[in-house]
Amino acid sequence: GDSVTQMEGPVTLSEEAFLTINCTYTATGYPSLFWYVQYPGEGLQLLLKATKADDKGSNKGFEATYRKETTSFHLEKGSVQVSDSAVYFCALDTGTASKLTFGTGTRLQVTL
Amino acid sequence: NAGVTQTPKFQVLKTGQSMTLQCAQDMNHEYMSWYRQDPGMGLRLIHYSVGAGITDQGEVPNGYNVSRSTTEDFPLRLLSAAPSQTSVYFCASSRDGNSYNSPLHFGNGTRLTVT
Numbered sequence: 001g002d003s004v005t006q007m008e009g010p011v012t013l014s015e016e017a018f019l020t021i022n023c024t025y026t027a028t029g030y031p032s033l034f035w036y037v038q039y040p041g042e043g044l045q046l047l048l049k050a051t052k053a054d055d056k057g058s059n060k061g062f063e064a065t066y067r068k069e070t071t072s073f074h075l076e077k078g079s080v081q082v083s084d085s086a087v088y089f090c091a092l093d094t095g096t097a098s099k100l101t102f103g104t105g106t107r108l109q110v111t112l
Numbered sequence: 113n114a115g116v117t118q119t120p121k122f123q124v125l126k127t128g129q130s131m132t133l134q135c136a137q138d139m140n141h142e143y144m145s146w147y148r149q150d151p152g153m154g155l156r157l158i159h160y161s162v163g164a165g166i167t168d169q170g171e172v173p174n175g176y177n178v179s180r181s182t183t184e185d186f187p188l189r190l191l192s193a194a195p196s197q198t199s200v201y202f203c204a205s206s207r208d209g210n211s212y213n214s215p216l217h218f219g220n221g222t223r224l225t226v227t
Contacts (some may be wrong), residue, residue: 004154032211032212034211034215041220042220042221043116043202043204043218043219043220043221044155044202044204044216044218045218046215046216049212049215051212089154089155093211093212099157099160099170099211100155100157100211100216102147102154102155102156103154104152104153104154105154
């Protein structure tokens with residue numbers, strides 16, 4: 001079946017550091033890929049998305065590139081801020097009706 | 113615009129009790145779903161609905177019932193709570209179920225503890 005694997009957290013960084021959160025997937029067919037973010041006490045929000053190989057999703061300084069050859073969708077940001085502290089979920093969808101398959105989430109803590 | 117509203121925010125139940133988690137959206141979305149979030153397991157789909165009167169099971173439906181009598185509301189019922197149902201529950205909706213073109217909008221969650 002479909003699955004998403006994310007790097008274990010928590011990830012602790014100083015402000016302005018470079019961020020990478022790894023995500024790899026296994027899926028039949030050609031999935032759409034997503035990153036969702038969950039701020040403390042809130043529900044998940046869509047951060048960025050990509051639908052086909054070599055697509056780059058970007059939002060709020062975050063980027064991720066759909067790599068079919070390595071089945072990966074790593075999340076990056078050049079300079080993190082304290083306000084980026086949250087849990088980040090990688091997800092995929094190969095079917096209809098928004099039946100997303102989520103990874104386990106990676107907690108990011110950014111300190112001054 | 114309230115988006116997706118879940119009530120209650122917190123709930124403690126004893127084993128065997130029943131309760132309903134409420135979910136309402138004001139965006140006229142056709143698709144609604146329930147997920148549970150457990151440590152180390154991410155989010156797992158419980159039930160979903162593609163429109164009023166239509167529901168289907170997700171990955172972990174056992175112990176939960178749903179109904180969709182209106183477009184706006186999608187309650188989740190626990191008929192006989194068990195400690196294994198201790199979790200954070202999220203309701204989500206989207207315009208038409210196409211996850212790429214109409215992303216999911218999530219509520220703020222209900223934290224349920226079953227003792």
